Amino acid sequence: MNKNRELSVRLAPWVRIPVGVAVVCGVMAFARPADGQIINTLRGFEKDDGWAGRVEALLAAADGSTDYFEFDLGAAVQYRTGRNRFRLLAMRIRRESQGVKIADNTLGHLRHNYDLTGWLATVLFVQGQQNPFRRIEQRVLAGAGLRVDVVEREQFDMLAGVAYMHEREEISGAPELGVVDRDRLSIFASVLGKPRETVKMDLSVFYQPVIDDPENERSFVAATARVDIIGGLYFTFAYTLLHDQEPPPGVPKTDQHVRSGLGFEF
Numbered sequence: 001m002n003k004n005r006e007l008s009v010r011l012a013p014w015v016r017i018p019v020g021v022a023v024v025c026g027v028m029a030f031a032r033p034a035d036g037q038i039i040n041t042l043r044g045f046e047k048d049d050g051w052a053g054r055v056e057a058l059l060a061a062a063d064g065s066t067d068y069f070e071f072d073l074g075a076a077v078q079y080r081t082g083r084n085r086f087r088l089l090a091m092r093i094r095r096e097s098q099g100v101k102i103a104d105n106t107l108g109h110l111r112h113n114y115d116l117t118g119w120l121a122t123v124l125f126v127q128g129q130q131n132p133f134r135r136i137e138q139r140v141l142a143g144a145g146l147r148v149d150v151v152e153r154e155q156f157d158m159l160a161g162v163a164y165m166h167e168r169e170e171i172s173g174a175p176e177l178g179v180v181d182r183d184r185l186s187i188f189a190s191v192l193g194k195p196r197e198t199v200k201m202d203l204s205v206f207y208q209p210v211i212d213d214p215e216n217e218r219s220f221v222a223a224t225a226r227v228d229i230i231g232g233l234y235f236t237f238a239y240t241l242l243h244d245q246e247p248p249p250g251v252p253k254t255d256q257h258v259r260s261g262l263g264f265e266f
Contacts, residue, residue, distance in 0.1 A: 085112065135249070
């Protein structure tokens with residue numbers, strides 16, 4: 001009889017500087033972060049001045065009839081002062097099955113927002129990524145635009161915006177393509193609903209067409225739900241979809257990921 005030993009641990013410590021330190025530790029079942037080419041930077045921090053940050057790690061392993069290893073690490077830090085907000089995000093994903101690497105994704109994102117009014121803000125960002133399994137040897141994005149806080153209520157938030165961005169991409173295994181430069185629009189919207197104190201639902205959508213070739217578009221959808229059960233115990237469900245109309249050769253146009261599980265906060 002084969003025996004499997006499985007470990008899946010997700011740690012999420014939140015840091016508030018210099019006020020203090022809060023630690024959140026959760027154990028997630030069937031957790032699987034998306035390997036998205038587009039990172040969702042629209043939410044995750046409060047609007048208080050000063051420093052805020054988080055670190056999340058996922059470790060999963062199994063042996064016996066299944067030989068599997070996964071390590072995911074994500075970190076984000078924000079500094080806000082007056083009308084200025086600076087945010088740095090980073091992600092590293094690595095998966096192996098039976099000694100063969102099946103995923104390897106590294107991404108970093110730096111963003112600045114300046115509040116022009118109580119509901120309108122500028123967007124300025126730069127992003128870099130490497131993902132050999134999607135044949136992305138190197139992808140660098142730089143962009144600027146505007147974000148509108150359409151609705152801000154206790155039970156419902158909505159924001160939308162648009163940005164121009166320049167994309168420089170190098171595809172691995174395709175030297176004939178060289179380095180490709182494109183200009184894209186990034187159109188985005190996000191809705192956060194809190195119908196009850198114990199329930200949160202979040203939907204974010206990105207649509208990024210090439211300016212001189214609109215049919216060459218990239219889009220990303222992320223939907224999440226969280227239900228608090230009792231004390232610090234909660235249930236979470238997330239769905240993500242990534243579509244690239246003209247992906248690198250040999251890479252599928254659409255990726256979908258679903259994850260769900262239980263978590264605990266204290």
